Structures are given as structure tokens and as C-alpha cells.
Amino acid sequence: MYRAGAFRGDCVQIESWRDVSNxxxxxxxxxxxxxxxxxxxALDCLSATLMAEDPKNNRGGALSLQGFGALKSTxxxxxxxxxxxxxxxxxxxxxxxxxxxxxxxxxxxxxxASKNEVYKSADxxxxxxxxxxxxxxxxxxxxxxxxxxxxxxxxxxxxxxxPGAPSGFLAKAIADTKxxxxxxxxEGIAQAALQTTWAERIGKASTKAEFDALxxxxxxxxxxxxxxxxxxxxxxxxxxxxxxxxxxxxPVAEKKAA
Amino acid sequence: MIRISVTDLxxxxxxxxxxxxxVEELVARLRHEEPPSPQMAAGGAFAKLMETAQSYPDRSQVxxxxxxxxxxxxxxxxxxxxxxxxxxxxxxxxxxxxxTSVGPVMLVGKVDGLDGLTVHDxxxxxxxxxxxxxxxxxxxxxxxxxxxxxxxxxxxxxxxKRDRDRxxxxxxxxxxDYHRMAFYAYPGVRADVQRAVENVAAIIAxxxxxxxxxx
Numbered sequence: 001m002y003r004a005g006a007f008r009g010d011c012v013q014i015e016s017w018r019d020v021s022n023x024x025x026x027x028x029x030x031x032x033x034x035x036x037x038x039x040x041x042a043l044d045c046l047s048a049t050l051m052a053e054d055p056k057n058n059r060g061g062a063l064s065l066q067g068f069g070a071l072k073s074t075x076x077x078x079x080x081x082x083x084x085x086x087x088x089x090x091x092x093x094x095x096x097x098x099x100x101x102x103x104x105x106x107x108x109x110x111x112x113a114s115k116n117e118v119y120k121s122a123d124x125x126x127x128x129x130x131x132x133x134x135x136x137x138x139x140x141x142x143x144x145x146x147x148x149x150x151x152x153x154x155x156x157x158x159x160x161x162x163p164g165a166p167s168g169f170l171a172k173a174i175a176d177t178k179x180x181x182x183x184x185x186x187e188g189i190a191q192a193a194l195q196t197t198w199a200e201r202i203g204k205a206s207t208k209a210e211f212d213a214l215x216x217x218x219x220x221x222x223x224x225x226x227x228x229x230x231x232x233x234x235x236x237x238x239x240x241x242x243x244x245x246x247x248x249x250x251p252v253a254e255k256k257a258a
Numbered sequence: 259m260i261r262i263s264v265t266d267l268x269x270x271x272x273x274x275x276x277x278x279x280x281v282e283e284l285v286a287r288l289r290h291e292e293p294p295s296p297q298m299a300a301g302g303a304f305a306k307l308m309e310t311a312q313s314y315p316d317r318s319q320v321x322x323x324x325x326x327x328x329x330x331x332x333x334x335x336x337x338x339x340x341x342x343x344x345x346x347x348x349x350x351x352x353x354x355x356x357x358t359s360v361g362p363v364m365l366v367g368k369v370d371g372l373d374g375l376t377v378h379d380x381x382x383x384x385x386x387x388x389x390x391x392x393x394x395x396x397x398x399x400x401x402x403x404x405x406x407x408x409x410x411x412x413x414x415x416x417x418x419k420r421d422r423d424r425x426x427x428x429x430x431x432x433x434x435d436y437h438r439m440a441f442y443a444y445p446g447v448r449a450d451v452q453r454a455v456e457n458v459a460a461i462i463a464x465x466x467x468x469x470x471x472x473x
Contacts, residue, residue, distance in 0.1 A: 100393075101275045107389060119388035120439045140444035146392045150408065150442035184375060184407050192374030195347055225405050226372055229350045 009035075009166075014042070017049035020078065025085045033174070034082055039091040039118065040110050046075055047111075063111075072113045079121070088174055091118060095127065095145075105144045124148050124177045128158070137173070150184065151177035191224060198227045202234045211235045211249045215242075259471045260360065260459050264367030264403075267395040267451075270458045275393075285465045288458075296418070296426040297384070303332040304382040304414070304431070308370060309349050333430045334416075340436040342412060345371035345378050352403040356455045360463040361470070363455050369400050375407040382414050386437055395454050397441045402451045406443065413437040 010031070014020055020042070028034065036042050050070050051058035057067030082089055096109035106127060108115050119125075125148040126139035135158040139149035153176060159167045198218075205211050211231065218227050232242055240249040266288055273284040286292060294302075307329045327334050353366045371378035377400045383390075391397070397409035415435035419427040462469050 099277075101277055105393075107392075113386075116386060116388040116437075119392065120437055140446055141392070142446075146389075147444065148440075148442055149444040152443070152445055154445065188374035188376055188407070190374070192346075195372070195374065199347065225352070225403075226347070226350070229352050229404075230347065233350060 014045055017042075017046045020045070028082075028085060028087060031087065033088040033090060033171070035090040035092065037092045039093045039114075043071060043075060043111055043114055047071055050074065068111075068113060071111075072117060075114055076117050076121070090170065090174075091122075093118070103144055107146065119146070122148060123150060123181065124174075131155075134158075139173075139177075151180035153177065191226075194224065195226055195230070198223060199230055202227075202231055205234065206238055208240055208249050208251070211238070211240055215249065259362050259364055260358075260462055260469060261364045261366060261471065262455065262458050262462065264365065264396055264399045266458055266462075267365075267399055267454050270454065270461070271393065271395050281461075281465065284461065288462060288466060288469075296428045297382075299330075299428065300332050300416070300418070300431050301382050303330040304334065304416075305370060305380060306330060307334060308344070308380045311344055331429065335430065335432045337432055337434050338436055342436070343373075345373035345376075347372040350404075352400070354403045356452055356459075358452075358456045358459045360459050363459045365399065365403065365451075365455055367399060367403060369404065372404060372406070375405075377401065377404055377406045377409045378412060379409070380412045380414065382416050382431065382433075384416065384418065386413060386415050386435060388437075388439060391439060391441070395451065398447050399451050399454075401441075401443045402448050408443070409441045411437075411439045411441075413439060 012019065012023070047063055047067070050067055051061075051063065054067075054070070057064055057070055059065075059067070063071060079089055094109040095106040097104050098107055099105075108118060110118065124139055125146055126137050127142075127145040127147065128135065128137050129145075130136075137156045137158055138145070139147050139151070139153050140155070141147035141149075151173070153173060156169075156173060159169055161167065201217075202214060205214055211234075214231055215228075217223075218231065235241065235249050236252075239252050241252050242248075243250040269287040270284065273279050273287065307324075307327055311324070324334070324336050326336070348371045349368060350372050351366065351368045353364055356363045356365060369377050370380050377397075379396070379400070391411055391413075397411070400406065401409055413436065414433050415437070416431040416433045419430050421427055
């Protein structure tokens with residue numbers, strides 16, 4: 001935050017968690033996104049407040065087990081509240097290098113169970129790194145880094161910032177992902193309805209001829225792959241298995257003998 | 259043709275992450291020579307419970323909730339208040355052929371549930387560690403095999419009874435917590451699964467040739 005200098009947007013410098021907890025919906029009026037820089041530092045602030053407020057949260061100057069529980073619930077209660085008032089949330093986190101087998105992998109550098117909650121609740125997660133002299137943001141998981149990329153975004157090159165001319169870089173990535181999530185939701189509902197329709201059709205079949213006819217109909221109608229799995233499952237329950245050579249179902253005993 | 263399962267891919271990933279594990283240990287896993295642990299047995303019983311659990315499309319008609327259920331010799335005591343979205347389509351098998359340097363490979367697997375473009379998998383675990391699922395090949399493989407867009411882990415945290423030596427006493431799991439975690443298809447997911455299949459197939463072709471079948 002201090003280093004952002006001329007490129008810094010509107011910000012609230014946090015001295016203690018009270019500066020955060022005292023903020024209301026009115027304080028966020030006119031803003032669509034809250035950026036926490038960094039989430040680890042925010043948790044440090046919150047930890048200090050929790051230990052000061054309740055000695056049970058403090059064990060020798062560090063959080064007790066109860067304190068960690070309070071840390072998780074307070075931080076995520078606050079994030080949930082931000083979501084409730086309609087804000088997008090960006091958590092900036094440092095990464096931690098860990099050895100796994102022969103590889104060095106990166107993971108979130110955050111304390112306690114809070115890290116689990118970030119992995120669980122984030123819709124998109126990406127890693128910022130330097131590649132061939134360029135700063136890139138990758139939301140896809142790799143062999144060494146975590147990621148969540150429902151928007152199927154390519155590796156994004158982070159543009160240089162120009163004072164007074166915001167690039168809208170991250171805003172676009174968020175908007176693209178939200179659009180993709182909405183699209184996926186609609187497509188998912190349509191696919192679920194299609195699966196239900198097919199499940200009903202398949203549920204009425206009991207003979208080889210009926211299963212063969214459904215297989216042919218599935219091909220002709222370009223049914224999704226899941227329908228094939230549903231058909232195979234239902235046919236198996238009635239004693240038929242798919243015979244690839246014959247391109248049709250066959251009684252299980254007959255197929256085994258063949 | 260080599261037939262491998264999604265579980266084999268996970269065995270390979272687990273082995274690769276263990277710095278001191280040997281090829282012999284991986285081969286034993288791929289041969290399924292290791293006896294199932296109590297956790298695996300409990301997981302199997304829990305999967306059966308979820309497969310047959312009643313789904314209520316209308317909230318107002320929700321029937322008896324699970325509190326204490328017995329399946330296959332395991333008693334599951336639920337000490338949590340949670341709602342779970344159960345897909346109508348459950349226990350669905352899939353298979354997909356991959357072309358590899360050692361010939362065609364049939365990847366097979368079974369998901370706990372499918373809802374439109376979302377695959378569901380229920381896990382019973384002793385501790386909730388989100389990072390355990392981040393690198394998993396399981397969700398990647400099923401996203402590809404079902405041409406799905408998202409994969410949801412329904413993670414149940416359970417406590418086993420243990421003896422003085424901390425060994426599990428089979429028979430009861432107290433379920434205390436539930437977490438839902440979603441992953442999504444991404445541009446390189448198919449290539450990642452292809453690479454994993456290639457790696458496992460090469461190991462099987464070399465070390466377990468009896469699993470290479472005539473196509």
C-alpha cells in the first residue's frame with residue numbers, strides 16, 4: 001500500500017482492526033470492489049485485537065486455539081458482510097514456497113484455518129509472477145501453483161500503470177469471470193434438465209432393442225457424454241453391456257462368451 | 259490397451275509427492291495389494307449412505323434428518339447441522355480413451371453425483387485441509403471425462419474412536435463438520451490429465467505388464 005504511490009486508488013490505512021470493524025455499508029457507497037492488501041496483514045491486525053479483547057484468545061503472546069477459531073469466524077464474518085452488501089472482494093496474499101517431492105510449490109502464506117476458508121470461498125484464484133521480464137497473472141492451476149479459473153481466462157499480462165489513466169485490468173478479469181459464472185449457471189441448469197429428460201426416457205427401457213434405440217437417438221441428437229453413462233448404467237442393471245464391435249448392447253453373458 | 263482408474267492417477271500423484279517413496283511402493287498401490295485401511299472402509303460405507311440418501315427438492319417437505327445411521331457395519335453419528343445439495347444423478351461411471359506413447363489407455367472412474375455440468379464427490383476425512391484437494395488429479399480427470407465445468411467436493415469431517423495406541427476402533431464415525439469446495443475447468447486441464455495418464459501408463463507398461471491387455 002505504501003509502495004503503490006501515484007498508482008494507489010482510494011484507500012483506508014488500517015492501524016487496528018477497529019478501523020475495519022467500524023466501517024459500515026455507507027462507507028462503501030459508490031465502490032464496487034474492496035481490495036485487502038494484504039490478507040495476511042489484515043489477519044495480523046485482527047489477531048492483535050482479538051488477543052487484546054479476550055485473554056482466552058492469547059497464549060503467550062500468540063493466538064490460542066480459541067483465538068484461531070475467533071480469527072476465522074470474525075474475518076469471514078466480515079467478508080460475508082461485504083459480500084452481502086454487494087461488493088466484490090480481492091484478497092492480495094503473499095505466497096509460501098513448499099517442497100513437495102522434487103518440486104517447489106507455492107501456497108497461500110496465511111495463518112490458521114483462515115487459509116482453508118480462502119481456498120473454499122474464492123471464486124477465482126491466481127498467481128502473479130514475472131515471466132521473461134513481464135508481469136503475468138495466471139488463474140489456471142499449474143504443477144507448482146494453485147488456481148481457480150472458471151472464466152477460462154488465458155494467462156494475462158499485467159499492463160504498466162499510467163498515472164491518472166486506470167487500466168481497468170483487474171476489473172475486466174473480474175467482470176469476465178462473473179459473466180462466465182453466470183453463463184455456466186444457465187448452461188448447468190439446461191444440462192441438468194436435459195439429463196432429467198434423458199433419465200426419464202432411459203428409465204422406461206428394459207429390452208435390448210429399446211436400449212439400442214436410445215443409443216442411436218443419443219448419437220443422432222448429439223446427447224452429452226453424461227447421457228451415455230446414464231444409459232450404460234441403466235442397461236447394466238437390466239443385464240446388458242455395450243458391445244463396441246457390434247455397436248449395440250448385448251446381454252452380459254453373451255458379451256462375455258464372445 | 260491399458261485400463262487405469264482415476265484412483266490410480268491419485269496414487270501416482272501421492273507417490274510423486276513423497277520424496278522418499280519407492281517405485282515398488284507405487285507398484286504395490288497400482289496392483290491394489292495394500293489392504294484397505296479402516297478409513298477407506300468407512301469412506302466406502304459413507305459413500306453408500308450418500309448414494310441412497312433421500313433428496314428433497316422442496317424445502318418444506320424435508321423429512322427426517324440424519325442423526326445416527328448404520329451402513330455396512332459403520333455407525334455414522336452426525337453432530338452437525340448442515341444442508342447438502344444432493345444431485346439426482348448419483349454413482350455414475352465414465353470411461354475415456356487416451357492415446358499415449360505406450361498405446362491406448364482407457365481411463366475409468368465413478369463419480370458420486372452429477373448435476374448438469376457439475377460433478378460432486380463426497381469425502382469423509384479426519385481433518386479439513388483445503389490444500390489437500392488443490393493438486394488432486396481426481397477433479398481434473400472427472401471434469402474431462404464428463405465434459406463438466408465445475409467439480410464440488412462435499413467434505414465431511416469425522417472423528418473415529420481410537421484405542422490407547424491411537425489405533426482406530428472400526429465401527430463408528432462421529433461427523434462434526436462439513437465444507438463445500440469447488441474447482442473449475444481451466445484451459446489446460448485436458449493436457450494435465452493426458453500427461454498424468456501418460457505417466458501412469460508408462461509405469462504400468464514397464465512394471466505391471468500383465469495389466470496391458472490386447473486391444
